[in-house]
Amino acid sequence: MLDIQRIRQDTDQVQQGIKNKNVTLDLDPVLEADKQRREIIAEVESLKHERNQVSQSVAEKKRNGEDASELIERTRTIGGTIKELDEKLRGVDEELRTLMLQIPNIPHASVPVGTDPSENPVVKTWGQRVEPDFQLMTHLELGEALGLFDFAKGTKIAGPGFPLYTDRGAKLERALINFMLDFHTEKHGYTEVLPPVLANTRSMTTTGQLPKFEDDMYKIPQDDVYLIPTAEVPVTNIHQEEILSAEDLPIQYCAYSSCFRREAGSYGKDTRGFLRLHQFNKVELVKFTHPDDSYSALEALRQDAEDILQALGLEYRVIELVTGDLSFAAAKCYDLELWAPGEARWLEVSSCSNFEDFQARRGAIRFKSKDGGKAQLVHTLNGSGVATPRLLVALLESYQQADGSILLPDVLAPYMGATGIHLAP
RNA sequence: GGAGACGUGGCCGAGUGGCUUAAGGCGGCGGCUUGCUAAGCCGUUGUACGUUUUGGCGUACCGUAGGUUCGAAUCCUACCGUCUCCGCCA
Numbered sequence: 001m002l003d004i005q006r007i008r009q010d011t012d013q014v015q016q017g018i019k020n021k022n023v024t025l026d027l028d029p030v031l032e033a034d035k036q037r038r039e040i041i042a043e044v045e046s047l048k049h050e051r052n053q054v055s056q057s058v059a060e061k062k063r064n065g066e067d068a069s070e071l072i073e074r075t076r077t078i079g080g081t082i083k084e085l086d087e088k089l090r091g092v093d094e095e096l097r098t099l100m101l102q103i104p105n106i107p108h109a110s111v112p113v114g115t116d117p118s119e120n121p122v123v124k125t126w127g128q129r130v131e132p133d134f135q136l137m138t139h140l141e142l143g144e145a146l147g148l149f150d151f152a153k154g155t156k157i158a159g160p161g162f163p164l165y166t167d168r169g170a171k172l173e174r175a176l177i178n179f180m181l182d183f184h185t186e187k188h189g190y191t192e193v194l195p196p197v198l199a200n201t202r203s204m205t206t207t208g209q210l211p212k213f214e215d216d217m218y219k220i221p222q223d224d225v226y227l228i229p230t231a232e233v234p235v236t237n238i239h240q241e242e243i244l245s246a247e248d249l250p251i252q253y254c255a256y257s258s259c260f261r262r263e264a265g266s267y268g269k270d271t272r273g274f275l276r277l278h279q280f281n282k283v284e285l286v287k288f289t290h291p292d293d294s295y296s297a298l299e300a301l302r303q304d305a306e307d308i309l310q311a312l313g314l315e316y317r318v319i320e321l322v323t324g325d326l327s328f329a330a331a332k333c334y335d336l337e338l339w340a341p342g343e344a345r346w347l348e349v350s351s352c353s354n355f356e357d358f359q360a361r362r363g364a365i366r367f368k369s370k371d372g373g374k375a376q377l378v379h380t381l382n383g384s385g386v387a388t389p390r391l392l393v394a395l396l397e398s399y400q401q402a403d404g405s406i407l408l409p410d411v412l413a414p415y416m417g418a419t420g421i422h423l424a425p
Numbered sequence: 426g427g428a429g430a431c432g433u434g435g436c437c438g439a440g441u442g443g444c445u446u447a448a449g450g451c452g453g454c455g456g457c458u459u460g461c462u463a464a465g466c467c468g469u470u471g472u473a474c475g476u477u478u479u480g481g482c483g484u485a486c487c488g489u490a491g492g493u494u495c496g497a498a499u500c501c502u503a504c505c506g507u508c509u510c511c512g513c514c515a
Contacts, residue, residue, distance in 0.1 A: 055495060079496090
């Protein structure tokens with residue numbers, strides 16, 4: 001959510017930001033509701049002030065054994081008006097809130113203006129292209145030969161997009177998750193948490209999944225909860241409705257979770273293998289920072305995610321999203337893309353975003369310094385560090401050998417208890 | 426799933442319709458005292474919104490939402506949460 005005062009004062013600037021984000025939305029109804037709201041508040045509060053004073057007089061008279069019926073009659077009338085205005089105010093409040101929740105975050109001044117993802121500038125590339133002298137296989141061919149996963153069985157159990165990892169494939173998945181968690185906690189100073197994979201409406205609203213993207217999620221109507229599309233949701237809501245100490249900032253968590261996405265509207269796109277799934281595993285990084293520090297924290301967050309890819313020795317590039325490609329809640333975002341030699345294409349494995357105070361305002365996440373001052377909204381950031389399916393694709397395809405076996409990077413050996421995945425004898 | 430108890434400020438805890446703009450204590454902050462520390466003494470204390478001449482002023486907030494009443498922390502209803510016991514269960 002944006003600051004209503006900012007919308008009131010810098011209307012043109014906000015309107016331009018919305019436009020740059022490729023969103024069609026008129027701020028006039030918002031300003032109108034805001035004006036109405038303040039008018040009603042002024043009126044109803046002065047009536048309440050009067051009522052309080054008269055009630056005090058009633059109490060005084062009764063204590064002295066005097067007749068107060070005249071005063072009582074007066075407050076009765078005021079009370080009726082207050083009730084009407086309170087009801088009207090509730091309606092306008094609700095209307096304003098509904099409108100406010102629809103407004104996207106606006107891009108940071110440093111974000112290049114653009115409408116199409118093809119305009120996203122590449123800000124960095126790292127690593128060496130895998131170009132062996134034998135015919136490259138795709139992850140699907142490799143996985144089948146090595147018995148790492150079984151999509152048919154996953155489909156039988158749950159449906160398409162719910163993979164079954166098998167044998168050394170299951171172990172490799174677990175190894176990757178453990179490697180990444182250990183890396184971020186030991187080398188980057190994140191605190192590990194293991195969150196619920198269900199979240200309620202309130203939490204989904206904080207991070208921006210609701211109210212606009214309800215159809216993208218799996219809902220459990222019986223209990224009014226949703227399966228999380230990312231650990232960002234539960235982890236950001238750890239501090240929902242809290243006032244943190246400025247001295248404790250930045251707070252940084254890393255979390256493994258399964259993620260669930262309906263991917264409505266994307267049928268037919270990337271349906272093969274691990275490229276697009278309904279359920280997948282991800283290690284997520286989440287930061288709560290002082291507003292002054294959030295942009296340096298974004299660079300550091302991105303580096304933390306990059307470090308994983310570098311430790312695994314995989315070729316990747318970093319792109320910066322143009323304004324029109326930014327997600328609803330983001331003010332600035334980098335994507336990390338791995339090169340998958342078998343697929344011969346770039347695969348997004350991480351999005352690192354700064355949400356500034358957009359989520360913090362929705363979730364009432366604030367901080368206060370010890371030496372006085374008002375509570376202020378924190379800035380929240382998050383990034384994948386990283387998601388496993390496409391990581392697995394790039395890893396298998398990059399480290400494949402001529403005979404179809406996989407020679408794994410050294411850092412995974414302790415987690416796999418082996419240096420590679422070889423064909424069954 | 427059944428039965429019961431309970432939700433008051435950062436924490437503990439009083440408060441059964443009006444002298445409660447929530448007592449008292451702990452903690453925090455500021456000051457005094459002090460060779461230092463401890464102790465003591467004095468003062469102070471949250472959030473949001475509206476308004477403002479930026480000094481303030483006003484309104485709301487005792488789990489949440491409604492209701493009764495001239496007036497609600499207090500009475501009524503529903504819901505949520507916590508705890509205890511029973512049942513079920515990894």
